[in-house]
Amino acid sequence: xxxxxxxxxxxxxxxxxxxxxxxxxxxxxxxxxxxxxxxxxxxxxxxxxxxxxxxxxxxxxxxxxxxxxxxxxxxxxxxxxxxxxxxxxxxxxxxxxxxxxxxxxxxxxxxxxxxxxxxxxxxxxxxxxxxxxxxxxxxxx
Amino acid sequence: xxxxxxxxxxxxxxxxxxxxxxxxxxxxxxxxxxxxxxxxxxxxxxxxxxxxxxxxxxxxxxxxxxxxxxxxxxxxxxxxxxxxxxxxxxxxxxxxxxxxxxxxxxxxxxxxxxxxxxxxxxxxxxxxxxxxxxxxxxxxx
DNA sequence: TTGCACATTAGAATTATTCCAAAAAAGACT
DNA sequence: AGTCTTTTTTGGAATAATTCTAATGTGCAA
Ligand SMILES: [Mn+2]
Ligand SMILES: [Mn+2]
Ligand SMILES: [Zn+2]
Ligand SMILES: [Zn+2]
Numbered sequence: 001x002x003x004x005x006x007x008x009x010x011x012x013x014x015x016x017x018x019x020x021x022x023x024x025x026x027x028x029x030x031x032x033x034x035x036x037x038x039x040x041x042x043x044x045x046x047x048x049x050x051x052x053x054x055x056x057x058x059x060x061x062x063x064x065x066x067x068x069x070x071x072x073x074x075x076x077x078x079x080x081x082x083x084x085x086x087x088x089x090x091x092x093x094x095x096x097x098x099x100x101x102x103x104x105x106x107x108x109x110x111x112x113x114x115x116x117x118x119x120x121x122x123x124x125x126x127x128x129x130x131x132x133x134x135x136x137x138x139x140x141x
Numbered sequence: 142x143x144x145x146x147x148x149x150x151x152x153x154x155x156x157x158x159x160x161x162x163x164x165x166x167x168x169x170x171x172x173x174x175x176x177x178x179x180x181x182x183x184x185x186x187x188x189x190x191x192x193x194x195x196x197x198x199x200x201x202x203x204x205x206x207x208x209x210x211x212x213x214x215x216x217x218x219x220x221x222x223x224x225x226x227x228x229x230x231x232x233x234x235x236x237x238x239x240x241x242x243x244x245x246x247x248x249x250x251x252x253x254x255x256x257x258x259x260x261x262x263x264x265x266x267x268x269x270x271x272x273x274x275x276x277x278x279x280x281x282x
Numbered sequence: 283t284t285g286c287a288c289a290t291t292a293g294a295a296t297t298a299t300t301c302c303a304a305a306a307a308a309g310a311c312t
Numbered sequence: 313a314g315t316c317t318t319t320t321t322t323g324g325a326a327t328a329a330t331t332c333t334a335a336t337g338t339g340c341a342a
Contacts, residue, residue, distance in 0.1 A: 018289065018338085038329085053291050058330065060289095076215055076268075077299080079329065092262065104257045114250045115271075118242060121233065123273040127217075130256075132264040157308080159320065179298085194322050199299070218330080220298060 012069045023049045024060040028070055028084040035073055035081040035091070035100040073100075075129055090128030103130065153210045164190045165201040169211055169225040176214055176222040176232070176241040214241075216270055231269030244271065 010022045010029070017025075027044040028036070036044070042057045061082055064070045073081045073091055081100065083091075088111075090103040105111070111126060151163045151170070158166075168185040169177075177185070183198045202223055205211045214222045214232055222241065224232075229252075231244040246252070252267060 016288080016339090020290070051291090055292075055331085056290050072217075074215065074217055076213075077218075077221065077329095080218065090256065092258070092264075095265070101259060106255055106257055109255045114247055114255055115231065115269075116245045116247055117233070118275060120276040121273060122276065123233075123271050124236070125273070126269065126271040128256075128267065128269050130264050130267040132262060132266070134259060135261040135263065157319075159307080161321070192322090196300085196323075197321055200321075218298095 012064070012067050015063060015067050015069075019049060020045070020052050020056050021060045021063070023052070024057055025064060025069065025084075028082055033083075033085070033102075035083050037079040037081055039079070041082065073129070074127065075100075075131070090130065092130040092132065094134045095131060096133045103128070153205070153208050156204060156208050156210075160190060161186070161193050161197050162201045162204070164193070165198060166205060166210065166225075169223055174224075174226070174243075176224050178220040178222055180220070182223065214270070215268065216241075216272070231271065233271045233273065235275045236272060237274045244269070 010025055011017060012025070015021070023045045024041060026048075027041055031044055038054065038057050038061060041061070042052065042054050045052050045057060061070070061072070065072050065082075068086070069084075071083045071086070073083050075081070075091070075093055083102070085102055088105065092101045092103045093099075094101065111128075112123065117123075151166055152158060153166070156162070164186045165182060167189075168182055172185055179195065179198050179202060182202070183193065183195050186193050186198060202211070202213070206213050206223075209227070210225075212224045212227070214224050216222070216232070216234055224243075226243055229246065233242045233244045234240075235242065252269075253264065258264075
């Protein structure tokens with residue numbers, strides 16, 4: 001499922017990396033960057049760690065999010081998805097292909113620069129999600 | 142609950158305004174702009190239309206959203222909230238007060254202008270949600 | 283090597299929302 | 313009004329993602 005030397009070191013400061021946690025994390029970092037749901041992650045985890053339960057996948061994802069190792073992504077009320085890209089970005093859901101694409105800001109732009117925020121606001125987290133279609137729907141990725 | 146002449150005309154093109162739909166809509170337009178959940182809307186609707194059911198509130202909200210009369214707002218996986226403000230805006234959840242504030246772009250800014258979108262993208266809808274704290278937490282609104 | 287804190291597990295519980303099938307209401311036409 | 317047709321409402325059941333629970337397993341450290 002992955003080249004033997006492709007392991008980024010799967011360590012997260014302050015977090016005990018059990019084999020389940022390691023595999024959940026590896027699947028996200030090392031596998032297809034398609035923002036899988038917990039159920040999809042479970043399928044992938046089972047290739048290397050059969051017997052892993054969905055509850056454990058949820059537990060692992062929760063602790064990985066808490067440790068800022070991954071991000072949780074929500075589109076409306078669909079199942080949560082998970083993303084290993086820690087740079088600031090939003091998400092575009094292409095309703096043609098079903099694929100989700102990471103979206104970055106144009107260079108130099110900060111979210112706070114473009115919003116009319118009430119004075120004294122400190123933003124702890126934000127989420128930008130877009131839905132639409134890619135007209136030219138031929139891309140390999 | 143509201144001044145007798147404060148009714149905006151509660152009509153929506155192409156939509157039959159039953160008394161339940163009218164009241165759900167009125168509660169949102171005419172009541173506190175606090176982005177209530179379906180359950181909160183039901184409570185408010187019951188003041189003027191007792192006997193209304195939660196299923197009906199969901200039905201009304203769905204059809205109002207479809208007709209672009211209101212917007213559905215999601216914060217992570219919390220209950221959906223509903224908003225009668227049709228101008229383009231995002232939402233800021235102040236975790237001090239629990240209040241949700243509408244956030245607009247600075248004048249002249251378009252979301253598409255600041256994002257690195259793949260060529261050929263057409264955005265059909267988007268959602269911007271922020272979470273954080275207002276330091277100076279004395280405001281009347 | 284035993285103790286203990288922490289992690290995993292299966293299955294039950296929760297909860298927001300949707301579905302269903304029957305009753306009620308709203309129009310349209312007479 | 314009275315009949316017919318279509319839409320809406322309703323209570324309760326069903327769904328589905330996620331969380332909880334209580335029991336079992338694991339891995340270091342004394
Ligand atoms: Mn939406
Ligand atoms: Mn979040
Ligand atoms: Zn992402
Ligand atoms: Zn709003």
